Amino acid sequence: MTKARRVYLDHSATTPADRRVVEAMLPYLTEKFGNASSVHFFGQEARAAVDRARREIAALIGARANEIVFVSGGTEANNLAIRGVCEAAKGYPGKISLGHVITSAIEHSSVRGICNALQKNGWEVTRLPVYDEGIVRTEDVRVALRPDTVLISIMLANNEIGTIQPLDEIGALVRDERARGRRHLWLHTDAVQAAGRIPLNVDALGCDLLSLSAHKLYAPKGTGALFVRRGVRLISQNVGGHQEREKRAGTEGVPGIVAFGAASKFAREEMDERSKHDRQLRDIFEAGVAEHVADIVFNGNLARRLPNLSNVSFRFIEGEGLLISLDLQGIAVSTGSACSSGTLEPSPVIRALGRNDELARGAIRFSFGKDNTEEDVEYVLKVLPQLVEKLRALSPLNKVSSFEFQVNPSEL
Numbered sequence: 001m002t003k004a005r006r007v008y009l010d011h012s013a014t015t016p017a018d019r020r021v022v023e024a025m026l027p028y029l030t031e032k033f034g035n036a037s038s039v040h041f042f043g044q045e046a047r048a049a050v051d052r053a054r055r056e057i058a059a060l061i062g063a064r065a066n067e068i069v070f071v072s073g074g075t076e077a078n079n080l081a082i083r084g085v086c087e088a089a090k091g092y093p094g095k096i097s098l099g100h101v102i103t104s105a106i107e108h109s110s111v112r113g114i115c116n117a118l119q120k121n122g123w124e125v126t127r128l129p130v131y132d133e134g135i136v137r138t139e140d141v142r143v144a145l146r147p148d149t150v151l152i153s154i155m156l157a158n159n160e161i162g163t164i165q166p167l168d169e170i171g172a173l174v175r176d177e178r179a180r181g182r183r184h185l186w187l188h189t190d191a192v193q194a195a196g197r198i199p200l201n202v203d204a205l206g207c208d209l210l211s212l213s214a215h216k217l218y219a220p221k222g223t224g225a226l227f228v229r230r231g232v233r234l235i236s237q238n239v240g241g242h243q244e245r246e247k248r249a250g251t252e253g254v255p256g257i258v259a260f261g262a263a264s265k266f267a268r269e270e271m272d273e274r275s276k277h278d279r280q281l282r283d284i285f286e287a288g289v290a291e292h293v294a295d296i297v298f299n300g301n302l303a304r305r306l307p308n309l310s311n312v313s314f315r316f317i318e319g320e321g322l323l324i325s326l327d328l329q330g331i332a333v334s335t336g337s338a339c340s341s342g343t344l345e346p347s348p349v350i351r352a353l354g355r356n357d358e359l360a361r362g363a364i365r366f367s368f369g370k371d372n373t374e375e376d377v378e379y380v381l382k383v384l385p386q387l388v389e390k391l392r393a394l395s396p397l398n399k400v401s402s403f404e405f406q407v408n409p410s411e412l
Contacts, residue, residue: 004329004330005330005379006330006332007330007331007332007372007376007379007380008332008369008372009331009332009333009366009367009368009372009376009380010332010333010334010365010367011216011308011367011368011369012159012160012162012193012216012308012309012334012365012367013334013367014215014216014221015215015216015217015218015219015369016218016369016371017218017219017220017259018218018219018262018263018266020262020266021218021219021220021259021262021263021266022220022259024258024259024261024262025220025255025256025258025259025262026255028046028049028254028255028258029255032045032046032049032254033046034046034047034254035251036049036050036243036251036252036254037242037243037251037252046252046254049254049257049258049261050070050252050254050257050258051065052258052261053257053258053260053261053262053264054066054068054070054257054261055261056261056262056264056265056268057212057225057260057261057264058227059264059265059268060195060196060200060264060265060267060268061191061195061200061201061202061210061212061227062200062201062202062203062204063202063210063227064230066230066245067202067227067228067229067230068225068226068227069225069226069227069228069244069245069247069248070223070224070225070244070248070252070253070257070260071223071224071225071226071248072222072223072224072253073213073214073215073221073222073223073224074108074110074190074192074211074212074213074216074224075110075224076224076237077190077192077211077212077213077224077225077226078108078110078111078114078153078188078190078211079110079114079237080226080234080236080237080247080248081153081188081209081211081226081228081234082101082111082114082115082118082151082153082188083114083118083235083237084234084235084236084237084247085150085151085186085188085209085232085233085234086098086099086101086118086123086150086151087234087235088233088234088235089150089151089184098118098121098122098123098124099123099124099148099149099150100123100124100125100126100146100148100149100150101115101118101123101124101125101126101149101150101151101152101153102125102126102128102141102144102145102149102151102152102153102154103115103125103126103127103128103152103153103154104127104128104130104136104154104155104165105127105128105129105130105348105352106130106134106155106158106160106161106163106348106349106352107153107154107155107190108155108159108190108192110190111153111155111190112348115127115153124148126144128140128141128144128154129352130163130352130353131353131354132353132354133163133300133301133304133353134158134161134163134299134300134301134349134352134353135163135164135165135166135301135304136154136165136166136170137166138166138169138170138173141154141170141173142173145177145185149185150184150185150186151185151186151187151188152170152174152185152186152187152188153187153188153189153190154167154170154187154188154189155189155190155191155193156189156190156191156193156194156200156205156210157191157193157194157197157198157305157306158193158300158349159192159193160299160311160336160347160349160350160363160365161299161300161305161309161311161349161350161353161365162193162300162305162306162308162309162310162311163300163301163304163305164194164198164304164305164306165189167187167189167205167206167207168204168205168206170187170206171187171204171205171206171207172206174186174187174206174208175206186208186209186232187206187207187208187209188207188208188209188210188211189205189207189209189210189211190211191210191211191212192211192212192213192216192224193216193306193309194306195212195213195216195217195267196216196217196263196264196267196268196271196274197271197274197275197278197306197307197308198271198275198306198307199271202227202229207227207229208228208229208232209226209227209228209229209232209234210226210227211224211225211226211227212224212225212226212227214256214259214260214263217260217263217264217267218263218266218267218370219256219259219260219262219263220256220259222253222256223253223256223257223259223260224260225260226247228247234247236248236249238250270370274370275307275308276307277370278307278308278368278369278370278372279307279308281368281372281373281374281376281377282307282308282309282310282366282368284374284377285310285366285368285377285380285381286298286310286312288377288381289312289381289384292381292384292385293314293384293385293388295314295315295316296312296313296314296315297312297313297315297355297359298310298311298312299311299312299313299350299353299355299363300353308367308368308369309365309366309367309368310365310366310367310368311350311363311364311365311366312363312364312366313350313355313359313360313362313363313364314362314363314364314388315358315359315362315397316358316362316392316395316397316398317362317388317391317392317395317397317398318361318362318391318395318397319335319361319362319363319364320335320361321391322362322364322387322388322391323335323364325387325390325391326380326383326384326387329383329387331379331380331383331384333364333365333366334364334365334367335347335363335364335365336349336350336363336365346360346361347360347361347363350363358397366380
């Protein structure tokens with residue numbers, strides 16, 4: 001019996017652990033098992049490994065090692081950044097009410113959830129539009145600023161459509177505001193999707209906080225990091241320990257941190273090669289889809305986006321049905337953020353582009369990785385048009401559309 005071909009095109013959800021990364025972490029699962037807070041040999045061996053990893057992650061984003069705080073993942077990093085800064089701001093002199101946060105309409109569900117929770121507790125939140133290209137306009141940020149604005153949280157690259165936001169411009173705007181005397185205005189960016197795929201430098205971006213996650217970088221799940229610029233005050237969301245310079249209590253997960261450090265090193269060294277590879281496969285894929293599948297819409301700005309990601313809306317069919325059909329053929333893709341899977345609502349990211357519910361429900365994310373091949377793309381391009389045609393033939397949406405085009409309105 002022939003084994004079914006498997007093609008993984010969901011690297012924005014998670015990446016397979018690089019064998020080199022696994023090899024780096026294995027000793028810390030076995031003989032190098034010390035607690036990094038212990039003062040004896042075993043503990044200091046673990047502490048040295050954590051410190052090396054901290055330096056590698058800092059190097060990936062152009063930060064100082066002592067500005068990196070280890071957490072459990074991107075969601076916790078976003079919680080610590082946003083909640084931590086906002087809770088610290090309550091004590092600033094001159095505050096009227098709780099304060100104001102600026103974010104965008106296409107943030108990851110963790111940021112959306114935090115902002116919703118802040119609103120319920122009395123904060124005011126402005127969600128900026130991204131227009132049809134999926135990009136925030138810096139002038140909109142400027143207009144949204146208020147005397148009580150505490151935090152701007154804009155993701156660097158979107159997890160569904162890959163659009164890259166003008167963080168450097170927003171960072172420059174924040175610096176200008178500080179030069180005018182606004183000491184307590186901070187800029188946070190969720191860089192979970194961007195890190196390792198495009199060059200990052202926290203000083204060039206002008207951000208004060210930046211969220212990272214190991215499992216987007218070919219390391220195991222369960223480890224993340226938050227860059228906290230020196231001088232930023234935030235309230236820890238975990239209490240009961242003194243780890244991570246009082247910013248995140250809890251015994252450090254040394255094996256995962258070591259893996260994160262190794263993955264960051266490889267990502268920094270191989271970024272250009274990986275980006276070129278991913279972009280080439282994505283462009284071949286998109287050209288093939290455009291040639292062989294009618295009634296599609298590519299979502300987001302096609303120039304200002306991550307090199308590995310393509311988001312396509314297929315008209316007249318449900319994306320969930322196409323996802324399942326592709327999976328049955330061994331092809332793994334996504335209808336949006338893995339953290340939002342299970343919801344029946346159309347993607348809020350696609351809707352924020354001005355797309356209708358049909359296009360939002362018919363959106364599929366294809367995200368490529370370093371181990372994909374041209375043969376993978378050829379297989380997908382062979383299977384995909386057939387599945388789309390089959391689903392459209394069965395779809396009531398297609399029948400309704402065909403009826404609309406066939407009927408002459410003057411005859412009604």
